[in-house]
Amino acid sequence: MEMGPKNISRREFLRNLSLTALAGVSVPLLSSCTKEEAEDFLQKRYVEMTEEEKKRVIAKLEERYRQKYGKKFEISTKGPVPNTLWGYGLDLSRCIGCRRCVYACVQENNNSRHNPQLHWIRVIRLKRGNLINLENSEHYYDPALVPEPGFVYMPVQCQHCENPPCVKVCPVHATWKEPDGLVVVDYNWCIGCRYCIAACPYKGRVFNWAEPSIPSEEINPSVHYLGNRPRMKCAVDKCTFCVQRVRVGRYPACVEACPTGTRKFGNLLDPNSEIRYAIANKRVYRLKEDLNTEPKFYYFFEA
Amino acid sequence: MHHFRLLILFLVFLALPLTLLAKEGEEFPVSPPPLTEGIYPCSQCHASMEVNRKKRELKEAHEDIKLHHAETMRWCLDCHDAKNRDKLRLYNGELVKFDEGYRLCGECHGNIYRDWKAGIHGKRVGYFSGGKRTYMLCAHCHNPHDPKFKPIKPEPPPEKPRNGNGTEKH
């Protein structure tokens, strides 16, 4: 190994090259990080925040949404109502597959409309007599009128399992089950690994593959931090049983939208609730019960 | 003897309010019935008209109403009281207001009436707790003269992922 002037300059050259390379690598990466990402970088997990921190985060988000969408937002952080366990009922004999629930949900929950188009509810069409094997389902039916004879329609959304596989697999605790039974996501904590999407047996979770696109006029400004506040790119979201509504006693948007009264909602721990009546008096079943996820979505038939 | 009579009186006094209760039925907070504009009270026309109990097709008024609801077994005056058109008529002749119409429907559709009272039949809106809970009348969703739901146009299907990359099934 020679040790002359030529060697020193080669070492310097190498040093300069590696520094330039590092700068060249980090500048485009850093510049493609948005201002929002930079602001939120050190934000803590929601459940670990103190009340003070929550207030600050809410104020920051309200300001951000106001600037982005031009409306005054109200972000609730209302906790679970004591002694509640939310349950959902669905009368499959009455679903006509009109998808009004799907779009009411999109409207209420500030879902991305296009690229990606995120529907938290998926209505699938099954042939009569063939209801368990979902492989024969049709998702994209588009007839002139519904219901079509010979078919049954089954809406599916996050089942808010009591034993949720998605919560088990999330590597960062970004999704968890609240005391009132709702499985929620802290959108600012999710790292976008999509393991939960692989784990969900009901396709309840969807991913914001790009920055969500919501027309400002259609924005719903009364939101909950864990529910329908506008999300950001590459975070997972899903039905929250309209956490912003049910914790103040209102029906979820899909229940109100259904024109045939298919959907039922209530508190499973209240023996006088509608959902308990349905479970006691109708032949209820749950999807994929053999997977032992204990979903809270009770389907039943009358005819 | 005297005590026995007192006892009977006491029991009768006790029973009376109970019968009243049985007669009126439970109260449900419903929104107003969906009557056509200007048509109520019906007595403004019918009070001065003669009652014609013959089962026929109506030609002079209400021709737009085509009864399609057990029409082989009954007609208008089986549900609408002949003498007082402002009220509906139960099977035993008892008259009920339009906003208690569920009692009439419930006579034939007992299972559904039971479900409706428990809150699991039909559309639910508003608050299920901590706020104003409202029921909807049968007539809010079902046309009493032609109750079967007509097929409606569905909302559009979701976009195919990546513009239709192979999701068709044969």
Next chain:
Amino acid sequence: METLKETWHFYQKTLSLVVRGSRAYYLWCFFLLAIVAVGFVFYVKQHDLGLTATNLTDQVSWGLYIANFTYLVGAAAAAVLLVIPAYIYHFKPIKEIVVLGELFAASSIIMAVLFVMVDLGRLDRFWHMIPVIGSMNFPTSLLAWDVIVLNIYLFLNLLIPIYLLVKYYYQKEVNWTFILPFILASIPWAVMIHTVTAFLYNGLAARPFWNASILAPRFLASALCSGPAIMIIIFQIIRKISHIKIEDEALFKIAEIIAYAMFINLFLLTAEIYKEYYSDTVHIAPFEYLLEGLHGHEQLVPWIWSAMAMNVIAFFLFLVPATRKRITTLNLGCVLIIIGVWIEKGPGFVIPGFVPDPLGEIYVYVPNMLELMVSFGIWALGLLIFTLLMKVAIPITTGEFSHVVYVEKTSRREEEDKAWRI
């Protein structure tokens, strides 16, 4: 203090070793750097737009990146195939090259981790995965296990070779009581990394294609095929371009072990296929998609059958001593296995898990240009890292690059300088 000085000196020396080489070396490095640059440009685009720039959807949410990740974790586990003969059986021909194998495992793990990083939707939130600072869901989440286990394996496969190489460089005695426990630990750890990766898929009840106990054994069997096959090819290249003597004996031994591993792989595959096709439940759908086409969608069918053919041919090439001990057929077998296992364990494993999706939908996933370019970029980066590691490790192993030589050279030069000044 002394060790620090020594380490710094060693690092400086290796740097000057790495930037100097033959013309072929420069060409190779710049070729790889070019691919890395292209991959990086495409990655920035993905980072900007979000993962919508790939062809992934809610239906098939893991694709080429995770396929490559799975394959590379398997290739990394294969270092154990060298460690066991070298340190447990003291098989001399392999003992000389085990350090190179461990460095290959380290490069493989780096590539695997990079593939996971480009697949993450929010790389800026990666710190959420760090225990204590973030909130790692250990021990419930298998991904958390995988992160820990892979990083420890990377640490082991960097510590052991670097320790040994530095000791060889300074021609000091290796402290076996210090390093041997790490070496022995790396054997079960290699099994562990691939078992944990298999369990990651295995535990998902929602995906019947993966929810089979056979997954972990199959992963190990195919890992012990692909990694060593890559190493056989690499060792022949190293043998050609450097002074390292790698005996044919070593290569043939590795090939023999591959033959047994491939037999187990094929047997387990047969077991899976029998179970699905004989019981004939609805869970046969992903297998149908893979092997025959489902509802007319046949994109993966030619790939998997080619992979099967390659694996079977390679199995026989390695089993029969005549073909195993002839270099041309040996190399043919290696290439067939590398590609065959990549297809079978990469796309042929990850994609059918998502078809049909839990609600019965079929989305045909085909990676797009961006995913391909980023994947090539990462493979090139891994190869580049491995090349640089070899550029240092080989001269140390042959004794050309060592402190003694450096000391001799510098003292000779000092004498010459002195002579000049006189």
